[in-house]
Amino acid sequence: MDKTKIKIDYSRCGNATGGIDPRTCSKCLFVCDPAVFVRHPAIGVEEESPNDPKYWQVTAVWLDLCIRCGKCVEVCPQKAITVSW
Amino acid sequence: MCKWCMKHGAGGKWYLNARNYSNELAESMNLRAYLEEQWRNFEQVYIRKIMGISSIGLGYKLRMPIIGRLIRWSVERMIHSESPNRNPVRADGHFGQVIPIEEAELIMTNLAAEPIIKNYCMCRMMQKGVKDSCCINFGLLSGVIEKLPRFIPENTKVRMTREEAVEALEEQNKKGRVSTVWFQPVPYINAICSCEVPQCGGLRLRMDYGLYTVYKAEYVARVDPDLCQGCKVCVARCQFGAIWFSPTLGRVIIDLKKCFGCGLCRDVCRYNAIRLVPRDEVPGVRGEY
Ligand code: SF4
Ligand code: SF4
Ligand code: SF4
Ligand code: SF4
Numbered sequence: 001m002d003k004t005k006i007k008i009d010y011s012r013c014g015n016a017t018g019g020i021d022p023r024t025c026s027k028c029l030f031v032c033d034p035a036v037f038v039r040h041p042a043i044g045v046e047e048e049s050p051n052d053p054k055y056w057q058v059t060a061v062w063l064d065l066c067i068r069c070g071k072c073v074e075v076c077p078q079k080a081i082t083v084s085w
Numbered sequence: 086m087c088k089w090c091m092k093h094g095a096g097g098k099w100y101l102n103a104r105n106y107s108n109e110l111a112e113s114m115n116l117r118a119y120l121e122e123q124w125r126n127f128e129q130v131y132i133r134k135i136m137g138i139s140s141i142g143l144g145y146k147l148r149m150p151i152i153g154r155l156i157r158w159s160v161e162r163m164i165h166s167e168s169p170n171r172n173p174v175r176a177d178g179h180f181g182q183v184i185p186i187e188e189a190e191l192i193m194t195n196l197a198a199e200p201i202i203k204n205y206c207m208c209r210m211m212q213k214g215v216k217d218s219c220c221i222n223f224g225l226l227s228g229v230i231e232k233l234p235r236f237i238p239e240n241t242k243v244r245m246t247r248e249e250a251v252e253a254l255e256e257q258n259k260k261g262r263v264s265t266v267w268f269q270p271v272p273y274i275n276a277i278c279s280c281e282v283p284q285c286g287g288l289r290l291r292m293d294y295g296l297y298t299v300y301k302a303e304y305v306a307r308v309d310p311d312l313c314q315g316c317k318v319c320v321a322r323c324q325f326g327a328i329w330f331s332p333t334l335g336r337v338i339i340d341l342k343k344c345f346g347c348g349l350c351r352d353v354c355r356y357n358a359i360r361l362v363p364r365d366e367v368p369g370v371r372g373e374y
Contacts (some may be wrong), residue, residue, distance in 0.1 A: 003142070003145055023214075025214075026213075026214025027214075029212060029213050029214040030213055030214050030215070033283075034283055035212045035213060035283045035284040035289070037212065038128065038131050038132065038211050038212055039128065039210075039211050039212075039214060040128035040129050040131075040132060040211060041126075041128060041129060043129055043132055043133075059132055059141060060141075061131045061132060061140070061141050061142075061143070062143070062144060062289070062293070063141070063142040063144065063145065064142065064143075064144030064145050064148075065144060065283075065293060
């Protein structure tokens with residue numbers, strides 16, 4: 001089976017570039033039954049305050065567990081997620 | 086008893102050895118800076134590099150022929166590291182075991198070092214976006230977490246008495262959560278979590294990838310066929326898919342290979358039909374933690 005690829009457009013989600021703050025949205029995390037996504041401070045910003053909204057991102061980490069249900073794509077208010085394989 | 090009991094159990098189970106909870110141990114290991122570093126960067130643990138390879142898509146990488154085996158070996162070494170130069174941002178040396186509710190309560194009553202606090206479960210927060218103040222931390226770790234506002238529950242008392250901690254554990258058990266006790270880092274013990282599949286990070290690595298972040302309990306569940314009434318109430322409790330109802334037998338069956346020995350099924354059976362028996366007394370699962 002082909003590997004699943006999940007892309008998140010950080011110009012739409014993630015405050016660093018003006019998108020929305022994933023900590024107040026997190027809809028993709030909530031609807032994903034196998035819990036593929038992880039919400040975290042962007043890497044390389046350890047020196048900064050992790051409470052600064054600018055540094056928060058969502059990453060699809062557990063790609064092989066994705067069941068390709070499409071719920072995250074549907075629920076994302078920013079249309080930031082694409083799932084392909 | 087597993088190999089961690091042999092090493093850190095002083096003749097018994099590792100999590101019943103009072104020394105592993107002591108402030109003296111934490112101080113002798115100089116753990117404050119380690120725990121501060123680990124917790125400040127907690128949510129990044131799954132996007133770190135392992136042997137220079139990003140852990141995003143770990144499942145696919147573990148399936149690669151040679152590199153997959155190397156990654157597995159390297160991750161296992163990190164998880165169980167006792168080396169003085171272990172890395173806090175990868176949470177080296179942080180692993181735990183499932184325990185039944187009575188042992189979790191025993192730890193809260195007799196062994197956990199004060200102060201005891203409750204905080205948001207970081208796994209549920211980072212993988213579900215849900216704030217749930219169900220994790221109980223204690224000893225040196227409490228002061229470390231109290232300085233990190235994102236883990237601190239709003240509008241509630243953070244520090245708990247031993248009695249309040251026991252009540253909190255019971256509440257989580259009623260909800261269907263599995264008690265787990267954690268080295269962080271081994272051999273210092275400072276947390277009891279109430280875990281849920283699939284968003285508990287430890288259970289994810291164990292159940293989906295076969296990595297030993299969480300060991301099965303010292304017990305397995307056994308059904309008494311004469312007492313079971315086939316009401317199926319226990320079936321809804323199992324996080325591990327180990328128990329199901331057999332229409333032919335009119336009672337439940339437990340798959341001992343899948344059972345983690347959490348006791349959640351037993352805790353709701355009104356007919357006392359389920360017992361926990363020591364894992365090492367059952368030949369088929371002896372030594373299988
Ligand atoms: S497609 Fe479904 S399973 Fe895959 S990441 Fe999206 S919500 Fe999760
Ligand atoms: S649902 Fe979309 S906008 Fe919301 S956190 Fe997920 S990726 Fe970001
Ligand atoms: S709850 Fe008890 S009586 Fe009911 S099915 Fe389970 S083991 Fe049998
Ligand atoms: S069968 Fe019972 S004791 Fe075993 S894992 Fe399931 S709920 Fe826990």
